[in-house]
Amino acid sequence: MYKPPEETGVIVVGGSLVGLSAAVFLSFYRVPFVVLERHSGSSLHPRAIGFTARTMELFRQCGFDDKFPEVSKSFTLRRVRVESLAGKWFEEINWTERDSPKEAPTTAPPKIEYSPRQGAGIAQDTMEEILRQQATACGADLRYKHKVTRVAQDTDGVTVTVAKDDGAEYLLRGSYMLAADGSRSSIREGLGIKRSGRGSIQVARSVLFRASLDEYLQKGVSQFNIDQSDLKAFLTTYSDGRWVLIFIDDIERNEDELKAAIHQAVGRMDIDIELITTGRWEMTALVANQFQADRIFLAGDAAHALPPNRGGYGANTGIADVHNLAWKLKAVLSGQSKPELLETYDDERRPVALLRHDQIFVRSDYKAHLVSPSGETDVIDDDAMEFGQLYRSQSILGAGKDLPKARRPDEWAGQPGSRAPHFWVRQQGKTISTLDLFEDKWSLLFQNEEWKHAALQLNASFPITIRQVQMGIDVGLSESDTFTKAFGISSSGASLVRPDGYIAWRSVDLPSTPGDVLRDALAHAAFLV
Numbered sequence: 117m118y119k120p121p122e123e124t125g126v127i128v129v130g131g132s133l134v135g136l137s138a139a140v141f142l143s144f145y146r147v148p149f150v151v152l153e154r155h156s157g158s159s160l161h162p163r164a165i166g167f168t169a170r171t172m173e174l175f176r177q178c179g180f181d182d183k184f185p186e187v188s189k190s191f192t193l194r195r196v197r198v199e200s201l202a203g204k205w206f207e208e209i210n211w212t213e214r215d216s217p218k219e220a221p222t223t224a225p226p227k228i229e230y231s232p233r234q235g236a237g238i239a240q241d242t243m244e245e246i247l248r249q250q251a252t253a254c255g256a257d258l259r260y261k262h263k264v265t266r267v268a269q270d271t272d273g274v275t276v277t278v279a280k281d282d283g284a285e286y287l288l289r290g291s292y293m294l295a296a297d298g299s300r301s302s303i304r305e306g307l308g309i310k311r312s313g314r315g316s317i318q319v320a321r322s323v324l325f326r327a328s329l330d331e332y333l334q335k336g337v338s339q340f341n342i343d344q345s346d347l348k349a350f351l352t353t354y355s356d357g358r359w360v361l362i363f364i365d366d367i368e369r370n371e372d373e374l375k376a377a378i379h380q381a382v383g384r385m386d387i388d389i390e391l392i393t394t395g396r397w398e399m400t401a402l403v404a405n406q407f408q409a410d411r412i413f414l415a416g417d418a419a420h421a422l423p424p425n426r427g428g429y430g431a432n433t434g435i436a437d438v439h440n441l442a443w444k445l446k447a448v449l450s451g452q453s454k455p456e457l458l459e460t461y462d463d464e465r466r467p468v469a470l471l472r473h474d475q476i477f478v479r480s481d482y483k484a485h486l487v488s489p490s491g492e493t494d495v496i497d498d499d500a501m502e503f504g505q506l507y508r509s510q511s512i513l514g515a516g517k518d519l520p521k522a523r524r525p526d527e528w529a530g531q532p533g534s535r536a537p538h539f540w541v542r543q544q545g546k547t548i549s550t551l552d553l554f555e556d557k558w559s560l561l562f563q564n565e566e567w568k569h570a571a572l573q574l575n576a577s578f579p580i581t582i583r584q585v586q587m588g589i590d591v592g593l594s595e596s597d598t599f600t601k602a603f604g605i606s607s608s609g610a611s612l613v614r615p616d617g618y619i620a621w622r623s624v625d626l627p628s629t630p631g632d633v634l635r636d637a638l639a640h641a642a643f644l645v
C-alpha cells in the first residue's frame with residue numbers, strides 16, 4: 117500500500133543531458149518539477165562533445181552560457197582518413213561538401229554573424245555536471261537512483277511508481293510528464309508509440325581511454341577514420357586527455373586486445389594508455405511518430421535517436437526540444453494558456469527531427485547508409501539547419517506550407533516561425549544581442565510609438581505581460597535600417613516574439629487599429645484562456 121502521491125507540476129524521467137536541460141529550462145520559467153534518474157549520475161562514457169552555438173544561445177537565455185568555453189570563430193570539426201595518427205594521413209572528409217574550402221570562391225564575402233555565441237567542445241559528462249550545478253543552484257529537485265517502474269495517466273495528470281535504490285517505492289503525480297529516458301525509452305514503448313526512419317545501422321563498440329596524444333591535434337583535425345586492412349575504426353578526443361576509439365563491429369575485446377587496437381590506431385607502441393571504460397551501442401536513426409500522448413511528452417533520444425554526426429543533431433536537438441516545451445508548460449500550468457498550446461510541441465519539433473534525420477544521410481559521413489531517399493534530398497546549408505529550421509503551428513501566424521523547411525536567418529528576414537535574428541544593439545552602455553532582449557516573456561519589437569500604446573493597453577487588460585522594445589530608443593542600433601531589414605518590416609511595423617525567441621507574428625506596416633490587431637495575434641499565438 118502506497119502513501120498518497122506527492123504532487124508536482126512536471127515529472128521529468130531521465131536525468132541525463134536532456135532531462136538536466138529540462139531541469140534548467142523549467143527552473144528558468146519557474147515551473148515546479150521533479151527529475152527522476154535511475155542511475156547515480158552521468159555515464160562514465162561520455163558520448164557528445166559538440167554543442168552548437170544555438171544550444172549556447174538557449175543557455176545564454178538562462179544566464180549561464182559563460183560556463184562553456186567557446187570554440188574559435190574559424191572552428192570546423194575536421195575529419196581525416198588516416199592509416200594511424202602517426203602513420204599516413206589521406207584525404208579530409210567534409211561534413212557538408214558545399215563548405216569545402218576547395219569550392220569557396222577566393223573573394224567570398226565575410227561570413228554573416230548569425231549568433232552572439234560560438235559553440236562549445238565539451239565532453240557530455242562535463243556538460244551534464246554544469247547543468248546539474250545550474251539546476252541545483254535554482255533549487256531543482258533532482259532524484260538519482262530513483263527509477264520509474266510504472267506510468268499511468270488519466271484526464272488530470274500522470275502518476276508514476278518510483279523504485280529507490282534501497283527497494284522502497286513511492287508514488288509521484290504530476291500534471292504532465294516529460295520522458296527524456298533515452299533511445300530505448302520504456303515510456304515511449306509503454307505508450308505504444310512507433311518510430312520511423314532509416315532504422316538500425318549497426319552495433320558499435322567503443323573504448324574510452326586516456327593517453328597523451330595532443331601532438332596529433334596540432335593541425336586542427338580532431339576526428340580520424342582509421343583505415344587499415346585489419347582495423348577500421350573511428351578515433352576522436354574529448355579534448356581533456358580522454359580519447360575514444362569506436363570499432364565498427366560488435367566484437368568483445370579484452371583489455372590486451374583493446375590496448376593493442378589503440379596502439380595500432382595511434383601507430384605507436386611507446387604510448388602509455390589508461391583504459392577507462394568500454395561501451396556497446398546501437399547506431400540507429402529513428403524518429404517517434406508522435407512526440408505527445410495526452411499529458412506525456414517525448415524529448416531527446418526518446419523522441420529521435422540519430423547516429424552521432426558532425427551537425428550535432430543528437431544532443432543539441434534534444435536540448436532544443438525541452439527549451440521549446442518549457443515555456444509552454446509554464447503558460448498552461450499557470451492558467452494563462454489553453455492546454456492546446458502544448459500540441460504545438462509536436463507540430464514544431466517533430467519536423468525538425470525528421471529533417472535532421474534526412475540531412476544526415478545526404479552528407480558524406482552517412483551517404484553509404486542511405487537506403488531509400490525520403491523527404492529532402494538536397495544538402496541544406498549548415499547555418500540554415502542550425503539557426504533556421506522553421507516552426508509551423510497554430511502558435512505561429514503566417515508560416516505557410518509553401519515555405520522551405522530551413523533557411524539562413526538573413527534569408528528568413530523575420531519570417532514568423534523562424535528564430536528572431538541576432539544582431540548587436542546597445543543598451544545602457546552595453547553591447548548586447550537582440551536575443552538578450554527576450555528574457556522569459558513575450559516581446560514586441562517596433563520603432564513606431566503607436567505600438568507602445570497598443571502593448572501598454574494590452575498589458576492593462578490581458579493576463580499576460582508583453583515586453584515592449586522600441587528599437588532605436590530603448591536600444592541603440594548600429595544603422596538606422598538594421599532592425600527593419602533583419603525583421604522584414606517597415607519602420608511602422610512590429611514583430612511579436614515568443615518567450616523562446618521565435619517570431620510568432622509580424623505586421624509589416626502599421627494597421628489602422630494596432631491594439632486590436634496585436635490583441636488578436638497574441639490571443640491566437642499564445643492560446644490565451
Ligand SMILES: Cc1cc2nc3c(=O)[nH]c(=O)nc-3n(C[C@H](O)[C@H](O)[C@H](O)COP(=O)(O)OP(=O)(O)OC[C@H]3O[C@@H](n4cnc5c(N)ncnc54)[C@H](O)[C@@H]3O)c2cc1C
Nearest residue numbers: 130132134154163164165166264297298416417430431432
Ligand atoms: C558516440 C556518440 C557521440 C555523440 N556525439 C554527439 C555530439 O557530439 N553532439 C550531439 O549533439 N549528440 C551527440 N551524440 C548523441 C547524444 O549523446 C544523445 O543525443 C544524448 O545523450 C541524448 O540524451 P538524452 O538525455 O535524451 O538520453 P540519454 O543520454 O540516453 O539519457 C536517458 C536517461 O534516462 C534514464 N532513464 C531511462 N529509463 C529510466 C527510468 N525508467 N527511470 C529513471 N531514469 C531512466 C537513463 O538512465 C539515462 O540517464 C552522440 C552519441 C554517441 C553514441
